[in-house]
Amino acid sequence: MKKLLVVILSISLFIPVSAQGVEFGQDATGDPNAVWVMGASGFLYSDRIVFTAAHTIDASGGDNFVNVAYMFAPGVKNAFDQKRYMAQKVLKAPTYKDRSDADGTRIDDFAIIILRESIPMRNSVQVASPADIESFIREKTVVEMVGYGLQNAAMRTDLQARNNQSPHKMTTVLVAGDELRQYYSSNPGLLRPTQTVLALGLRNSEKTGSNCDGDSGGGYFVQKENIRYYIGPNGGSQAGLKNCRDSQQFPAAGGMTGITATNKFLALIKEAEDFVANEKKLEAVKEEARVAAELKAKQEADAKAAAELKARQEADAKAAADQLAAEKLAATKAASLKKTTITCVKGKLTKKVTAVKPKCPTGYKKK
Numbered sequence: 001m002k003k004l005l006v007v008i009l010s011i012s013l014f015i016p017v018s019a020q021g022v023e024f025g026q027d028a029t030g031d032p033n034a035v036w037v038m039g040a041s042g043f044l045y046s047d048r049i050v051f052t053a054a055h056t057i058d059a060s061g062g063d064n065f066v067n068v069a070y071m072f073a074p075g076v077k078n079a080f081d082q083k084r085y086m087a088q089k090v091l092k093a094p095t096y097k098d099r100s101d102a103d104g105t106r107i108d109d110f111a112i113i114i115l116r117e118s119i120p121m122r123n124s125v126q127v128a129s130p131a132d133i134e135s136f137i138r139e140k141t142v143v144e145m146v147g148y149g150l151q152n153a154a155m156r157t158d159l160q161a162r163n164n165q166s167p168h169k170m171t172t173v174l175v176a177g178d179e180l181r182q183y184y185s186s187n188p189g190l191l192r193p194t195q196t197v198l199a200l201g202l203r204n205s206e207k208t209g210s211n212c213d214g215d216s217g218g219g220y221f222v223q224k225e226n227i228r229y230y231i232g233p234n235g236g237s238q239a240g241l242k243n244c245r246d247s248q249q250f251p252a253a254g255g256m257t258g259i260t261a262t263n264k265f266l267a268l269i270k271e272a273e274d275f276v277a278n279e280k281k282l283e284a285v286k287e288e289a290r291v292a293a294e295l296k297a298k299q300e301a302d303a304k305a306a307a308e309l310k311a312r313q314e315a316d317a318k319a320a321a322d323q324l325a326a327e328k329l330a331a332t333k334a335a336s337l338k339k340t341t342i343t344c345v346k347g348k349l350t351k352k353v354t355a356v357k358p359k360c361p362t363g364y365k366k367k
Contacts, residue, residue, distance in 0.1 A: 022149060022212070022215060029166040035074050037052055040053070042071065043230060052111050057113075066090060088279070114272055126228075147167060147215030174231070183253060211234055216234055241257075339358075346363050
């Protein structure tokens with residue numbers, strides 16, 4: 001695993017932290033998209049696809065992620081008795097760059113997790129287009145993010161609470177361009193001169209919520225009726241966040257999260273969708289073969305059972321016929337061996353003879 005680089009300067013507000021829970025947020029149990037991903041967060045985009053930050057993959061197994069990582073269904077507590085969903089494949093943004101000594105910003109911090117089995121979708125998700133994002137910024141549309149990160153400083157040492165927590169939600173607005181640069185210029189020390197300023201920023205505060213370690217990968221989105229317009233994953237850069245530490249405070253202007261819009265990675269998303277579609281076709285073929293094999297096995301078993309039944313019936317019929325024949329033969333034999341009595345006379349003498357085939361004695365005649 002890559003170790004997260006934490007640079008500590010003398011100015012306490014200069015904190016490029018790992019934005020991996022929502023501090024000062026609202027309980028979001030049951031959220032249809034928020035997914036716990038190995039101590040970080042993700043966003044269920046479709047039944048087999050989870051969006052997250054690339055650096056959460058690095059921190060949770062890296063190249064071995066698909067062999068060790070698992071996720072839970074959206075909106076549930078991250079308790080270990082929950083059903084686990086395993087990863088089949090991971091796609092990182094090809095232009096992703098982790099933090100360096102010179103640049104504390106993660107560039108194109110986006111990754112896709114493809115699941116081995118489906119998680120039922122309960123809503124519709126669309127990737128926000130550049131026009132959507134311009135509209136969200138212009139109209140100061142409410143943006144939400146739901147994550148599984150820390151929610152207070154006590155959770156840094158309270159493992160029981162961390163291993164049985166519900167997702168929490170923060171609300172914010174998008175900022176870009178001049179407003180983003182104005183934030184940094186108004187809060188000197190939050191950004192190095194060599195650090196990259198991302199195109200989109202999202203404000204954090206004690207009033208609307210702020211992300212902490214564990215919220216990385218949580219998705220920023222705008223809710224319109226039953227559709228969520230996905231903007232991008234939590235990651236990239238952080239400035240001025242309390243990050244669930246009692247020793248740190250927000251600057252007067254609050255904190256700022258920098259992200260890259262996911263519409264930059266539509267080709268990568270298409271690659272994931274094509275992979276899933278092909279996997280489902282293969283699964284359908286396998287399922288069809290399995291059903292056909294089961295049907296054939298059942299038909300063969302039924303035919304065998306029918307043949308065995310016919311053989312038993314024929315054997316029973318033969319046995320019954322043989323028994324009847326034997327009984328008739330026995331009856332015939334018994335009849336042939338039945339004794340009868342005849343009367344024999346000789347003059348005035350009379351004698352009765354009883355035998356199977358009775359005969360009169362010499363000199364006697366049958367009466």
